[in-house]
Amino acid sequence: MTSVDEPARSGARTRDAARTQAEILDVATREFARAGYDGARVDEIAARTRTTKRMIYYYFGNKEQLFTAVLERAYGVIREAEQELDVDHLDPVAAIRRLAELTFDHHERHPDFIRLVSIENIHDAAHIASSEMLASIGSPALDVIRRILEEGQRTGLFTADVDAVDLHAMISSFCFFRVANRHTFGALFGRDLVAPEQREHYRAMLGDMVIAYLTAERTAG
Amino acid sequence: MTSVDEPARSGARTRDAARTQAEILDVATREFARAGYDGARVDEIAARTRTTKRMIYYYFGNKEQLFTAVLERAYGVIREAEQELDVDHLDPVAAIRRLAELTFDHHERHPDFIRLVSIENIHDAAHIASSEMLASIGSPALDVIRRILEEGQRTGLFTADVDAVDLHAMISSFCFFRVANRHTFGALFGRDLVAPEQREHYRAMLGDMVIAYLTAERTAG
DNA sequence: TGACTAACGTACTGGTTCGTACATTATCCC
DNA sequence: GGGATAATGTACGAACCAGTACGTTAGTCA
Structure with a gap:
């Protein structure tokens, strides 16, 4: 289920939309699976990512759509x-x-x-x-x-x-x-x-x- | 699953601990089944009962114990x-x-x-x-x-x-x-x-x- | 009948949590 | 190299929600 590729140029902490999205999905998958939809915490997902909560909403809109994206990938x-x-x-x-x-x-x-x-x-x-x-x-x-x-x-x-x-x-x-x-x-x-x-x-x-x-x-x- | 007996003397809204507890359990069963543990709302359970939230905590302690009681009865x-x-x-x-x-x-x-x-x-x-x-x-x-x-x-x-x-x-x-x-x-x-x-x-x-x-x-x- | 207690109601609080306003930086392309 | 835009970070608000402080009433038994 983990599908985060290493950045093309490793080491450099550059911007990488695809990579950020994949990482969010990975962590969200674990969090939703751990606690259920309502038990899952968006803040917790953000904390376990190398990015911030802002990015989750930037890419996925809201919690519901994030869960849908997790399901789609799974x-x-x-x-x-x-x-x-x-x-x-x-x-x-x-x-x-x-x-x-x-x-x-x-x-x-x-x-x-x-x-x-x-x-x-x-x-x-x-x-x-x-x-x-x-x-x-x-x-x-x-x-x-x-x-x-x-x-x-x-x-x-x-x-x-x-x-x-x-x-x-x-x-x-x-x-x-x-x-x-x-x-x-x-x-x-x-x-x-x-x-x-x-x-x-x-x-x-x-x-x-x-x-x-x-x-x-x-x-x- | 519904097990609330009609009050002995119907019509009269008298106090009846057993009956209140049973009604709470009935409604809680439906609410937990509907929305999951974290999705369930104690306020919602109380609203659908003829009693108040205070009674849920009076009889069952907290949400977790209420869910356990629901499981035990089921x-x-x-x-x-x-x-x-x-x-x-x-x-x-x-x-x-x-x-x-x-x-x-x-x-x-x-x-x-x-x-x-x-x-x-x-x-x-x-x-x-x-x-x-x-x-x-x-x-x-x-x-x-x-x-x-x-x-x-x-x-x-x-x-x-x-x-x-x-x-x-x-x-x-x-x-x-x-x-x-x-x-x-x-x-x-x-x-x-x-x-x-x-x-x-x-x-x-x-x-x-x-x-x-x-x-x-x-x-x- | 009156005091004691179980049963109940109201109103509130403190913390949590989704979501966002606003500011900033990297990267791409001309 | 500079302007446009995609990507990112910070700080905060508003609503929600579990749980409680405090007060009241009904039943019961001496």
């Missing part, structure tokens, strides 16, 4: 990662397991993003709704799922009539919950879902779950 | 609902499906509770940690899962070595995500996971997923 990182997905050389079963694992890994590697999404949901996705970029961001992962599903259903490996969006929701829910609800779950059930020594266990569990769901014969209702 | 409601669980007369497969469905229904019926849990996770479960009651609340549902799993594994219907806490996490993640991330998911993928006409679809999907996972033969790793 979702942009996701989309970029999803575009790297390459599972076309695998058979459908292996491909869907791989995709699930990559989703799992990505959630684990970006807990701040998970928190931002939780926070945005508390605000009824109002910032996404007001962002042109986010309203049309799309999801490469969804296209990949669609392709794998088609192939799996065509070859008869997968049960028919499973929808790509639904499967994406299924995979995401497991990955998301594990990170987002880590604290309450840990406090109530005494188990840390994100403990490193449990990582492989839950990664395999997710894959097993998705494959089992896709390959099971349904008992007619 | 989790208490869950525990009570879980104690009603009665699936012992069903075979393991039907029992676990029924349990999943009841969990599904409960999440759908209590969106405010879901939001409170999301909010509490943003605060790293600090309030649960500081609450004696919540630290030891337990989970009747977990006991039920344990019993069903044992029976299913004993009779060979279920794959061995599935842990009750893990299965609970799996079921919860699907139910929780569907409600908690409804807004961002809807905004990004154009599908309302909580749309009434999709309800049965997702309910069945959850059951299918859990059963498939529990009855699938694992491919040795």
Whole structure:
């Protein structure tokens, strides 16, 4: 998530708009993720930056727009990662397991993003709704799922009539919950879902779950 | 979640400590769920109550303790609902499906509770940690899962070595995500996971997923 | 019935926090 | 090199908001 480039001519503390904006976004991401939208402090963000509060308002307008910008960049990182997905050389079963694992890994590697999404949901996705970029961001992962599903259903490996969006929701829910609800779950059930020594266990569990769901014969209702 | 009893002698605006406290908790639950911990306004809670801000501090001490009290009551409601669980007369497969469905229904019926849990996770479960009651609340549902799993594994219907806490996490993640991330998911993928006409679809999907996972033969790793 | 206490109301304060008015400097381009 | 403009810093205001000082009333029990 950190994307502040070193200044072209290092050492010299010259003016650099792009760099200042990136630094603000980095720090704001951490602050919003730490404390939620209303808990986050613009002064705190400014203090942790090499610039001042004035700059935050100069570049981003106000707190709300700053949060939207943070969301936009965070979702942009996701989309970029999803575009790297390459599972076309695998058979459908292996491909869907791989995709699930990559989703799992990505959630684990970006807990701040998970928190931002939780926070945005508390605000009824109002910032996404007001962002042109986010309203049309799309999801490469969804296209990949669609392709794998088609192939799996065509070859008869997968049960028919499973929808790509639904499967994406299924995979995401497991990955998301594990990170987002880590604290309450840990406090109530005494188990840390994100403990490193449990990582492989839950990664395999997710894959097993998705494959089992896709390959099971349904008992007619 | 609403539990304010009508006053014994209706009409008369007499003093009633229990009733005042319950009303504060009702309104506070909605306000915290609406806006998050820091977004919630004590003045707003007071305004929506038939009493004053003074009473909130009189009974609950401060905002933090009020939120903790809200959480305690919300989790208490869950525990009570879980104690009603009665699936012992069903075979393991039907029992676990029924349990999943009841969990599904409960999440759908209590969106405010879901939001409170999301909010509490943003605060790293600090309030649960500081609450004696919540630290030891337990989970009747977990006991039920344990019993069903044992029976299913004993009779060979279920794959061995599935842990009750893990299965609970799996079921919860699907139910929780569907409600908690409804807004961002809807905004990004154009599908309302909580749309009434999709309800049965997702309910069945959850059951299918859990059963498939529990009855699938694992491919040795 | 009267005194004691739990329950309640009003009005305020002190600190916090978003946002800005105003002043200044670096950099780019002609 | 000088004018224009983008980028930056300082200091402050106004509103908001958690929490409280102080005063009042209803119920209860001796």
